[in-house]
Amino acid sequence: MFARSLLFACLFFTAGAPHAAETQVAVAANFAEPIKAIAAVLEKTTGHKLRITVGATGRLYAQIRNGAPFDVLLAADTKTPAQLEADGLAQPGSRFTYASGKLVLWSADAAKVDAQGAVLKTGGFRKLAIANPRTAPYGAAAVEVIDKLGLAATLSPKLVQGESIGQAYNFAHTGNAEVAFVAMSQVLGAGRLKSGSMWVVPQSLYAPIRQDAVLLKTGAHNEAALALMKLLQSAHIKDLVRSHGYDI
Template sequence: MRLLLLVFLLLSGCGQASRADEIHIAVASNFAVAARQLARRFEMDTGHEVSLSPGSTGKQYAQIRHGAPFHAWLAADSRRPEQLEREGRIQPGSRFTYARGRLVLWSPDPELVDARGEVLRKGDFRHLAIANPRLAPYGLAARQLLQKLGLWQVLAHRLVQGENIGQAFRFVRSGNAELGLVAASQVLPGSGRKNGSFWVPPADLYEPIEQQAVLLRDNEAARAFLAFVAGDEGRAIIGANGYQLP
């Protein structure tokens, strides 16, 4: 499947363009760090310029539907890219999964989070940060997890919601929340963050976080960028940032 995608992108005008171009890419906030690394490498290889706009997937979906001038989108779920495809708002055949995200319960306090996540039941904290479930796929996954554990209503008064997973992470990092359900790529080994304690919940406690990319405008440099993301070098960067690879 990945080979077919690369062939599609290459035969559709991918490869180094005849002149340097600037492309605008919407990117889910959880993937912003990895996207910057991908963009830097792509710029070095091709001479193109990549402008990244991080944000919540829900808001970006609305922006795209209202005509935001993005060339491509690296979303944090599959549902909204699929919706855009059904609506005829993407380049046909361009949708693909570039990463699989994981949810992690994390605290900067190395003693707070135990190996089984029992801190959620014991309640030894005042605030738990999550992303907004209506806007952010990681927030939806956090709500599903807490519902499966029977804790969604129990902890409702302790929840602080960020617009996206990046904001939820900052709530915890700044101390405004003692712990949070954040993206694995933000805290696990390889993320550059060595301090704190964490618990990786079983994947069957929330729906898979399939992060999909789509080409929004038929632009040669944007096709080249998505081909780079789907290629071996791009996948190596994505894997090194804590994501599972499709």
């Protein structure tokens, strides 16, 4: 299915492709893998190249406010792109939701996390990694889940915070934390769990993680930035995004 969609994308975007350009894109850490694949599609179909900076949405926002020369932001929430519009730093009307994320509890140990997430109540781990809830929407979602399960007091001494969801994943991947709340996209490959064990957190336990893209004022006339925004909204790229564990 994805191969066929990629072929359609190639045919669609190659026709009349403009002169190749380059754009700097700020990308929420949960979307680090999908954006690599999207960059490859963009370059193959248009010749345009992406220079990608990955980080926590809150920190990327701070960098943009401080003059970082990004042309596009792919955030992990809707609030940050809206705020950039209000700040006068984004093109009005350019925002759209490119994905809806899913939170999972994951361990590199294939026997650690059960399918119901009971490990959170029964213990059996020393450290639980989450992203910083002040700067990373997935971290805020993890805190919301812990609170709704009534486990804040129990789990608080075990929490270790990563600057981004990428760092939270690395804590669990390297064994510095036995379990971590991460994005489903970080642990899936070809639509299936790459390794370890996970609990897919019911979406009733946290607010929807809608992720918006926005064109920044610095990218308003950048052909590569405009082509990326167009590609993200095309039907041809949605199978790729879904295969990484997102809803559209």
